[in-house]
Amino acid sequence: MALQSVDQATEFEAATRTAETEVYLAAGNFGTALRGSPEFVRLRAAGAALGADDAAQEAIEAFNRCQSDLQLEIRFGTLDGLQQAELERIQTAMLAFPTVAEYVAAQSAFEEICRETAALVSSEIGIDFAANCRAGCCG
């Protein structure tokens, strides 16, 4: 009896591992399909163009520096009018670069199709996939 139980447990574990491996393979195939989507191809092209645009990179760095300097004020919502205006001015200058604007648009389009796929998966499995695919601290 005991040996049979151990065998059953082992078989169950093996079946579980097999099913999980199939899921990981399916996840890999799905990731590959996402990489082949026009939205991903556009994002990669936009990333390459942005990487080669030195002036745009400087504008991004300037925006990141400003955002970092004002990190606490942004977090606590205590930006004064001058700080807000300065942040917006630098952001507008950054987004005025066509390579930056294209990258932002391409990223947004790619995020949109990723969210659509997550909604499809959620509907199929009956669990909110987007909300549960990140190991979080608040469950």
Added chain:
Amino acid sequence: MLDNELHQAALEFARTLRHAPAVAAYRAATEALDANPGAQALLADVREQQSTLARMQQTGLSPTQLQIDAFRRSQAAIRTSETIMASLRATNEVKAFLPVVARHLSKSLGFDYAQLVAPQSC
């Protein structure tokens, strides 16, 4: 709008995921819980007590010993409900499993899929 190829790939992934033991167990446990009015009542009771205790804490009031004892009894009742405990175990397992699945997806994609789709809750 997803093109047909991507739609099919997502659907195939979702259907495989649906049959994963952790997901199937979660769905079965959730259905069992939904079909068990006694377990539902126990959960509603403990949530109500939690809510009352939280409100008291926020307003600086201390709960009475009677309230604390009642809460302990409700917690004990929850622990004796196999349906609720099975549901909690299944929930924990699926919550541990889905991020691992998402990591496999992200590795193949070359981008953090969870970051792209998940709401930032923390």
